[in-house]
Amino acid sequence: MRRLLRSEPDLHILSRLWRINWFFVLLVCLLAGVGYVALYSAGGGNAKLFATPQIIRFGFGLIMMLCVAFFPPKMLRMLSVPIYGFSIILLTLVLKMGHVGKGAERWINLAGFQFQPSEFAKIALVLMLATWFQRVSRKEMGNPLRLIIPAIITLLPVILVLKEPNLGTGAIIGTIGASLFFAAGMRWWQIFILAAPIPFLGKFIYAHLHDYQKARIDTFLHPEHDPLGAGYNIIQSKIALGSGGMWGEGYLHGSQGQLNFLPEKQTDFIFTMIGEEWGYVGCIAVIALLSLIVLSGMFMALRCRNRFGRLVALGISMDFFLYCAANLSMVMGAIPVGGVPLPLISYGGSAMLTMMFGFGLLLSSWVHRDEPDPENTKFF
Template identity: 40%
Template structure:
């Protein structure tokens, strides 16, 4: 039997790295992007403009980025983790000063031709920085309370900055993503229970500091009928579209609800409502099954890595997909307030797609290089 090049310490060729790429994962994400393109084609009335064509172009570019990132040695990403987090933090801090305002919130930085959300970059940087922190932390110190202070601060600062934009959705995602990575790294569950109790105690203070529109969203979530043509319009129309789809749906481009423009943001945050109306409950179940396959496959990838940074980078990418999907589908069905989280690789949006795909690129690099051994072969995976 020929020894593995990783085990012998021999230089690894590009061909060997390409063979190590988990191609089934890329096939799954291609399937998700295809569903998104078909849905955007339908939403625009049977045209690739203005959304479906751009969606496909962006995805192909992002797919090439994943393959390119997979070839980069893991040590490079480890060295860049802290600088990337610092840069993302600086950009988040600049949003209130130089950000572009839209719908009462400042979330974007850029020009008329190029703009981006620093909060999207922070999602990537947070995963990398936390993975870097736990890589350097000895295993016997992970469970110590003082070792949780720095990662909690790394999570808390971007949460506070995004709440001030205001961007409740990104703040929720930072908290959920960061805490899930801490748990996967081996932080005891008792710490999270204590944090949950503290969070409940702080709810009155959080409520008093929310913006009026954020309070309204929560109140409408609890009672959509209080303002069905105002703040509750999104949820009401989304539920109506899903109800019209029934179990099998109306058929591709056979919607009764959405052509009249009743579903707001139907190409971005509420595209699942369109899929539900056209393909019904069965179609949504099929879509959820594809996401589940992707997430479970990525967690299996993580379990096969010996390097702790690689494991947490892959798990962080998988958890990002899970949180996006969970919040988006819960949002369109009225289970959580509307917070503006897109459906991964299906909704239209260049920044969110790039964030997810670059995260996949980091995960793929971890899978290609993280099985050669290295620090941190312990953990819950």
């Protein structure tokens, strides 16, 4: 372990500390600050309810992120296989002994802590695919046979997550995997062949959805048909966003949120509370902050000289982007409600800690960005 940490003898601890992208760390801290303010309001002015536990988790996650940033690529490549295997084991355990919540088995208890393995599976998939694709040249990516194993690596967690069932997270995991295939050099014609059947499978997929998933799609299309039942959440969300206007109703003065008309205001619909209290200006400011984090991650990915670091940085950035896009689209009624949190703002431990671990991997790619690809890279 000590030898791995010294894989770059000219890069001492202080040098690595200096090479951390502190602007990115500042953006992450600002986003967590927005989350604290929003959760304080969601708790009705009681910090102990949501805000304090969340900021404590963030403090732990921040330390973890900075520690992971020191891990060299060689160590991460060696750990990718056991991390991926562990994530598959956890996903399997969810199906056997998972905690049921809102019609799905998504959590397991580890030492008294409720953990959602599907969140960890996203990071594990990024590491595994980056390790695999690092040893496959762009020319070899043109051979379909070279894509069979990484396709299995991607589909395995997707299938396990869909069986929970967790359609939203399963789709995000699949999209992250597809983005890494494309970044590794997958040809356009290969992407077209794989994507062509998807529109024709819509009716088949819908027929095999659970009743509550069908209800979400039907509600998305016609929320006014059941305003006090299935359509209640999205209707209240739209009312709250609209009532915010340009400048908002004022902090701790949002009528829908403070009077508890808005459901899941500390998790799925936290952005709606921000829009109601801070208005259009507040929404744009939060979206700008989220966009800066995504762009910073993409910038760090482009600056990496080694293929592994570039793919890891891209995968983590894509994970963050997809979660933000899904949550914002969901609360505005652009897509069906899917229980996707807004990273570092929505209340929850699994999502925050796994995201901070992912950000640590992203910073590791930046700290070791000048390390070239090793020759004759072996998978094991």
